[in-house]
Structures are given as C-alpha cells and as structure tokens.
Amino acid sequence: MIFDIITIFPGYFSSPLEEGVLGKAIEQGLIKVRPVNLRDFTTDRHKTTDDRPYGGGAGMVMTPGPLAKAISFLKERDSRAKVILLSPRGEVFSHEVAVRLSRLSHVILVCGRYEGIDERVIEKMVDQELSIGDYVLSGGEPAAIVVVDAVSRLVPGVLGCEDSAMADSFSDGLLEYPHYTRPRQFMGLSVPEVLLSGDHGNIARWRRQQALRLTLERRPDLLEKADLDRDDWQFLKDLGYGGKGRKE
Ligand code: 4H6
Secondary structure (H helix, E strand, O other), rough: EEEEEEEHHHHHHHHHHHOHHHHHHHOOOOEEEEEEEHHOOOOOOOOOEEEOOOOOOOOEEOOHHHHHHHHHHHHHHHOEEEEEEEEEEEOOOOOHHHHHHHOEEEEEEEEOOOEEOOOHHHHHOOEEEEEEOOOOOOOOOOHHHHHHHHOOOOOOOOOOOOHHHHHOOOOOOOOOOOOOOOOOOOOOOEEEHHHHOHHHHHHHHHHHHHHHHHHHHHHHHHHHHOOOOOOHHHHHHHHOOOOOOOOO
C-alpha cells in the first residue's frame, strides 16, 4: 500500500517512519510512505504556498495552485489513488474507516497549514475529508501520521503475527483486557492467579470478561456496536448492564 503525503514540512515524517512497526513495514516493502514537498510545485522565486484571504480577516490561506499541481502530478502516475484531506471538518476517523482505507492500494494524504485551504481545490480535487478527532491542530501532519499508522497495522504482514490485528482492541469493538508480565509481585500488586494457572480456556474467559467490564465502565457507548455472544450478555447483565443507556 502506498501513502503519498503532500506537506510543506516533509521532514516532519522522518523519525515516525523509521521507528517500530511502521519502520519495519517500510523496510520490508509492505507499505510505502512518500512525503511530497508542496514547495516543489510552486512557480515563484519565494516558493509561496499561502496568500491573504479574500474578504479579509486574520491569518493566511493555503493557495490552490501548488496543491492542485501536486495532486495532479501524483494522480497522473496512478489515477486510482484516493485523495484525502486531513481536516477538522472531515468524517471522524475510526477503526471502521481504517479498515476501509486498508483495502485501497494508494492514498494521497493532503496536509493543510495556515488557517485553511482554498475551498475550490477541495471541491475539485479532494475525494474525502477525514478528521482524527474534535480538536484543532496547527497542520494536518500529525493527523496524517495517525492515519498512516492505524491503516498500516491492518495491511497483511505488517504485524508479524497474522491474527494480532484481529486481537487488537476495537477489532471486536471492545476495549483491551489488562496485560501483565514479570515480576509476579510489583509495587505490592500481584498478577491475577488465573493467568498463572495454565488453563487457557479460563484465561480466555477471564480476558473477555475484563474487556467487557472495562468497556462497560469506561466506554459503555461501544457496547451498542460490539459483537457480543450470549455469555457476554449474561456477564454484562450480572454487572448491572441493561442495554442502551441503562447502566444502573
Ligand atoms: C485543513 C483545514 C486536521 C487542515 C484547516 C487538520 C485538525 C485536524 C487544517 C486546517 C487540522 C483533525 C489549520 C484549521 C489550522 C485550524 C490543519 N486540525 N486548520 N482533527 N489542521 O483531524 O487552523
């Protein structure tokens, strides 16, 4: 899978793309991430990418010319590439959106800066606007790296073990169960006995119940969409869950 990232700060992406799971996936050629310098598509001596807003007001607007040129250049190389603008007014990014994007072969991520982007380039050349959450960033770059990370994890082979993406929190719509490792005693707390028992049936059941308990406590909204079986429902009922918005 290919991610092109149009930005005025291509250097922003250097270390996140070298480290950890993402670094390894790139090394193995499972994903390609290419920061594209918007300034390479300017035509003036000063490599200008912003201009004053029509109608007045504070701040500057990203000028449409260089953006349109950069997008056209990338689209000419692969007309199937999907153009996504990271923007506070976009569809809110989620596990489901990540799954959808992971099925594409090529996405072009556009990072806005200044106060915003000339609306016409969005209207003509952007396929989708995506937001990583309800807050404002100084630029789309941190949002782009979030999308690249979350989507890459779903690309086959990126997480060594094939079923680890499936085991992740949110794949089943629940929060993750608590994890423990050595030592057995730490700051006065011990590891739950069941995890030392070697009984894998009991361990799986305990983990499922912890995931359900945590989700009920912290994100009951997630239970409405979660994939739950009869044992799950019985366990939640025993905890006092009565379905949609009815925790007593
Ligand atoms: C496009 C339009 C994404 C991009 C405007 C980007 C939050 C998110 C940006 C802007 C972003 C998100 C520029 C408007 C700075 C506010 C870049 N902020 N902004 N939630 N900012 O995914 O001023």
